[in-house]
Amino acid sequence: MTEDRRQKTDDRGWGREEMETKIRSIKDLKVYTLTYRLAMDVFNMTKKFPKEETYSLIDQVRRSSRSVAINIREGFAKRKYEQVFIRHLNDAFGSSEETRGWLDFSLDCGYLGKDTHEKLDKQYDEANAMLYTLMSTWKQFSNT
Secondary structure, three states, X not given: OOHHHHHHHHHOOOOHHHHHOOOOOHHHOHHHHHHHHHHHHHHHHHOOOOHHHHHXXXXXXXXXXXXXXXXXXXXXXXOOOHHHHHHHHXXXXXXXXXXXXXXXXXXXXXXXXXXXXXXXXXXXHHHHHHHHHHHHHHHHHOOO
């Protein structure tokens, strides 16, 4: 593995140390803790959106952002069945992309600043990379 590739792997939260550590709880998955925190960031950010968006944009972006973390958690609970776990990770990936779409709408409607949008978008991109890696390498971690 090249040094550049190793650094990218480490940046995604799947460094050598974590690969050698047993994953005993959902909170041992960095992708879960990241997406949970992102859902809370979205929740707090949308408190400042206009009230007329309560039952449309606010509801949609909050639901999709929460769905990312919850799909990871539900899949982890069923990890004994590899395909079920991977299906939930794939659903989490889809919800992450949905959230990014709602964040784009939030930016274009003027409810979200460009800097905040870029920060969140980058973090969701990081989460997606972690999800993809986990889907591809789960057997290495399935000793729990």
